[in-house]
Amino acid sequence: MHRTSALIVGGGPAGAATATVLARAGAMPVVIERSRGPHDPVCGGFLGWDAIAALGKLGLDPHSLGARPIHRLRLVAGRRIVEARLPHEAAGLSRRTLDAALLGLAEAAGASVLRGRTARAVSGNRVRLDGNEELAGDALFLATGKHELRGAERDIGDRPVSVGLRAALPGRAGLAMALDGTIELHLFDGGYCGLLLQEDGTANLCLSVARGRMSASGGPAALVRSLAREAPLLIDRIGDTLPGRWDAIAGVPYGWRAKTGEADRYRVGDQAAVIASLAGDGIAIALTSGMAAADSFLRGEADFQAGFARRAARPVRVAELLRHLAEHRFGRGPMMTLAAVPGVAATAARLTRIG
Numbered sequence: 185m186h187r188t189s190a191l192i193v194g195g196g197p198a199g200a201a202t203a204t205v206l207a208r209a210g211a212m213p214v215v216i217e218r219s220r221g222p223h224d225p226v227c228g229g230f231l232g233w234d235a236i237a238a239l240g241k242l243g244l245d246p247h248s249l250g251a252r253p254i255h256r257l258r259l260v261a262g263r264r265i266v267e268a269r270l271p272h273e274a275a276g277l278s279r280r281t282l283d284a285a286l287l288g289l290a291e292a293a294g295a296s297v298l299r300g301r302t303a304r305a306v307s308g309n310r311v312r313l314d315g316n317e318e319l320a321g322d323a324l325f326l327a328t329g330k331h332e333l334r335g336a337e338r339d340i341g342d343r344p345v346s347v348g349l350r351a352a353l354p355g356r357a358g359l360a361m362a363l364d365g366t367i368e369l370h371l372f373d374g375g376y377c378g379l380l381l382q383e384d385g386t387a388n389l390c391l392s393v394a395r396g397r398m399s400a401s402g403g404p405a406a407l408v409r410s411l412a413r414e415a416p417l418l419i420d421r422i423g424d425t426l427p428g429r430w431d432a433i434a435g436v437p438y439g440w441r442a443k444t445g446e447a448d449r450y451r452v453g454d455q456a457a458v459i460a461s462l463a464g465d466g467i468a469i470a471l472t473s474g475m476a477a478a479d480s481f482l483r484g485e486a487d488f489q490a491g492f493a494r495r496a497a498r499p500v501r502v503a504e505l506l507r508h509l510a511e512h513r514f515g516r517g518p519m520m521t522l523a524a525v526p527g528v529a530a531t532a533a534r535l536t537r538i539g
Contacts, residue, residue: 199474200287201470206295206478210294225350229378230276233271246275255270260368349390353388356423372414374393394511438460441456442489453470463532503536
């Protein structure tokens with residue numbers, strides 16, 4: 185059984201940020217990443233200014249990767265539209281491009297990345313891989329995103345969960361013009377949808393839907409068709425041809441935080457805190473938690489998890505409040521009215537940043 189000082193399960197933004205900080209300090213971490221090459225997970229695409237700042241600390245400029253600048257927020261509820269300028273510049277960048285660049289940073293710093301290997305289960309700080317191979321670390325960093333790992337499941341209790349869906353819309357002149365410099369959020373009963381432009385000219389479409397509504401609809405295509413009356417502008421954006429490929433993830437526990445930790449085990453990214461993408465920035469939480477966990481390990485501190493839970497409390501709670509308002513028809517009206525007041529949307533955006 186191979187043993188290392190730091191074993192990281194997951195090579196997304198949280199795992200890559202953890203590995204980069206550790207490797208630069210000489211810890212020689214090992215990253216287990218199940219994908220063999222660049223791919224687009226369900227979540228991500230939007231980089232808030234807090235995520236951009238965190239990337240800068242790691243030495244990565246997203247604009248050098250072709251990130252599309254975003255300056256405005258557009259909220260759409262039915263036929264009502266509210267626009268507001270963001271407090272600082274954000275960006276649109278595909279996870280395919282971002283994740284590859286971040287893992288490249290980690291490898292350049294000296295981290296070992298095992299690609300195409302799947303972690304099957306955890307026991308203590310030992311990880312069993314496909315093929316029954318085992319790896320162990322003096323410290324274990326769980327960076328599996330919204331996916332659970334046997335033996336290290338998040339304790340979410342009876343918290344309601346959502347389903348996440350993602351598709352890429354082909355570039356069209358009208359769509360590109362409508363979304364230029366803008367992140368567009370469409371609100372409807374039981375969920376919301378985000379649209380933004382990516383560096384390759386496609387539009388990233390992400391849906392978050394209550395599990396009950398998803399089950400009742402019978403599938404992504406049927407769900408989109410059911411939104412014709414509630415979200416007519418969204419249907420116009422999608423066009424006549426529905427996406428043929430949807431990526432999905434079930435059981436997303438928005439609002440959850442890991443408030444306590446275990447010795448030599450660190451939860452980062454969505455394993456540390458799950459913020460509603462309607463208002464928050466999961467990539468920023470992934471990067472920030474990964475760097476903070478690595479620093480905590482290097483300093484020999486034992487209270488990382490509780491400390492990060494406190495740090496994430498305000499942005500996660502504010503994002504949850506906004507999500508609940510957006511997903512219920514009696515909350516959307518007041519929310520849209522408040523968002524139209526100058527400065528309110530920008531203040532809400534600041535309150536949901538991890539910092």
